[in-house]
Amino acid sequence: MKQATLHQLQVFEAIAKHGSFTRAAEELYLTQPTVSQQMKQLTKAIGMPLFEQLGKRLYLTEAGEEVLKSSRDISSRFSDLEMTLANLRGMKQGKLRISAITTAKYFVPRLLGPFRQLYPGISISFQVTNRQQVLDRLDQNLDDLYFIGQPPTSADICVRPVMENPLVVVAPHNHPLVHEKSISLQRMAEEPFIMREPGSGTRMAVEGFFGENRVEMNVVMEIGSNEAIKQAIVGGLGISVLSRHSLALEGIHGPLTVLDVEGFPLQRHWYVIYPESKQLSVVSKSFLDFLFTEGRQIAKQADMDFVASES
Numbered sequence: 001m002k003q004a005t006l007h008q009l010q011v012f013e014a015i016a017k018h019g020s021f022t023r024a025a026e027e028l029y030l031t032q033p034t035v036s037q038q039m040k041q042l043t044k045a046i047g048m049p050l051f052e053q054l055g056k057r058l059y060l061t062e063a064g065e066e067v068l069k070s071s072r073d074i075s076s077r078f079s080d081l082e083m084t085l086a087n088l089r090g091m092k093q094g095k096l097r098i099s100a101i102t103t104a105k106y107f108v109p110r111l112l113g114p115f116r117q118l119y120p121g122i123s124i125s126f127q128v129t130n131r132q133q134v135l136d137r138l139d140q141n142l143d144d145l146y147f148i149g150q151p152p153t154s155a156d157i158c159v160r161p162v163m164e165n166p167l168v169v170v171a172p173h174n175h176p177l178v179h180e181k182s183i184s185l186q187r188m189a190e191e192p193f194i195m196r197e198p199g200s201g202t203r204m205a206v207e208g209f210f211g212e213n214r215v216e217m218n219v220v221m222e223i224g225s226n227e228a229i230k231q232a233i234v235g236g237l238g239i240s241v242l243s244r245h246s247l248a249l250e251g252i253h254g255p256l257t258v259l260d261v262e263g264f265p266l267q268r269h270w271y272v273i274y275p276e277s278k279q280l281s282v283v284s285k286s287f288l289d290f291l292f293t294e295g296r297q298i299a300k301q302a303d304m305d306f307v308a309s310e311s
Contacts, residue, residue: 150201192238
C-alpha cells in the first residue's frame with residue numbers, strides 16, 4: 001500500500017459510516033467530486049476495490065472491511081496522541097465518546113455535567129440507543145465507553161459495576177393496588193403488563209425473575225421506549241417494571257406510583273464496559289477516575305432524592 005493519506009482515510013471512514021459519497025461529503029464539508037477523487041486515489045493505493053454498489057447503497061468489500069479496521073485504529077491513535085500532548089501541557093482536551101442504553105440517559109447526563117465543568121476543554125458525544133445497538137457499537141469499537149444494565153458474557157470485555165439499578169413495579173396513581181402491601185406475584189400475573197422489546201436488559205431481568213418463581217406474566221403490549229411506557233401506564237393500558245432512575249423527574253405528586261410487590265425492587269446494577277484490549281485514551285481514563293470517585297456519589301444522591309420524595 002503506497003501513498004495513502006490520513007485525509008483519504010478520514011473520507012473513507014465517513015463513506016463507510018453513511019454508505020454514501022453524498023452524505024460523507026456533507027459531513028466533511030467537501031464537494032462530492034473531491035470525495036470521489038480522494039477515494040479513487042485511496043483505491044489505487046490499496047490496489048483493490050473498497051466498495052461495491054447494490055442499488056443506491058454502497059457496501060464494503062472484504063478489503064474495505066480490513067482498511068476500515070486499520071483506519072479506525074489509526075484515527076484512535078492520533079486522537080490519543082493529541083490528548084496525551086494536551087495532558088502534558090496541563091490542558092485536558094480531546095473528545096469523550098459514550099454510548100448508553102436508553103434507561104441510562106436518566107443518570108449519565110448528571111455525571112457528564114460535573115465532569116465537563118472540571119475539564120471544559122473536552123467535547124462529549126453521547127449516543128443513546130437500545131441494548132443490541134450498544135453491543136453492535138461495542139463490536140465496531142465506535143465509542144470509548146459503554147453504559148449497560150445487562151453486560152455481555154464475553155471474556156474479552158472489561159465490566160465494571162457503577163451503581164445499583166433497582167427495578168420497580170410502576171402503576172398509575174389511582175390503581176386499586178396502590179395502598180396494598182407485599183402484593184404477591186400471583187396477583188401481579190392478573191395484571192396487564194407493558195414491557196420493553198425482547199432483548200432489553202430490563203425485560204430479561206423481569207422475565208427471569210417471574211420464571212424463577214414459576215409465574216407467567218401477562219404481557220399485553222411491547223414498547224421500545226421508557227417514556228412511551230410511562231405514557232401508556234398513565235393512559236390505563238397496564239402496569240410495567242422500570243428502573244427507578246427512569247422516575248427521577250416524576251415527583252411525589254406525579255401520575256405514576258411504585259407498587260409494593262414481593263421480591264421488588266429487583267436489585268440490578270449499571271455497568272460501564274469496554275473491550276479488554278482497548279487502549280483507553282487520557283480523557284477516558286480521566287472520566288473513569290471521576291466516575292468511581294465523585295461520579296458515584298452524584299448518582300447515588302440523585303437516587304436518594306427520589307426515594308425521599310416517595311416517602
